[in-house]
Amino acid sequence: MERTFAIIKPDAVERRLAGQILARIEKAGFTVRGMRLQHLSQAEAEGFYAVHRSRPFFGELTAFMSSGPCVLLALEADGAIKKWRDTMGATDPAKADAGTLRKDFGESIGRNATHGSDAPETAAFELGYFFRGMELL
Numbered sequence: 001m002e003r004t005f006a007i008i009k010p011d012a013v014e015r016r017l018a019g020q021i022l023a024r025i026e027k028a029g030f031t032v033r034g035m036r037l038q039h040l041s042q043a044e045a046e047g048f049y050a051v052h053r054s055r056p057f058f059g060e061l062t063a064f065m066s067s068g069p070c071v072l073l074a075l076e077a078d079g080a081i082k083k084w085r086d087t088m089g090a091t092d093p094a095k096a097d098a099g100t101l102r103k104d105f106g107e108s109i110g111r112n113a114t115h116g117s118d119a120p121e122t123a124a125f126e127l128g129y130f131f132r133g134m135e136l137l
Contacts, residue, residue: 002080003033005126007115010068013037017105017113018071024101025075028087034074034131042066048129057110064110072130081123084116
């Protein structure tokens, strides 16, 4: 079994989609091993996305991620990282496959409803950033 990190982003929480997204996560075969509703501070968002600090979208991204509460998740499944990426769909909802979360719930590249780790190293960092070991089942 593999673990990955996921976020139901502020745009989806604001639009009251968290329950639908959680239901789809469970239907896809993931086990939720950790979950918390949190309103990230600007500093927390900047720390989380530090790898993108030099990118032109960094300020807009961190402002958005600290704009409202989000749902932080530790998910477990066989091949969880790839499985979650496939469940989310392409970053741009307009290019995402039908039936994916971003196609169904995303509004734009910036407001695309969900985040997910893209590699085992990223998942380890992201899970550790938000969850202490004792918080994960």
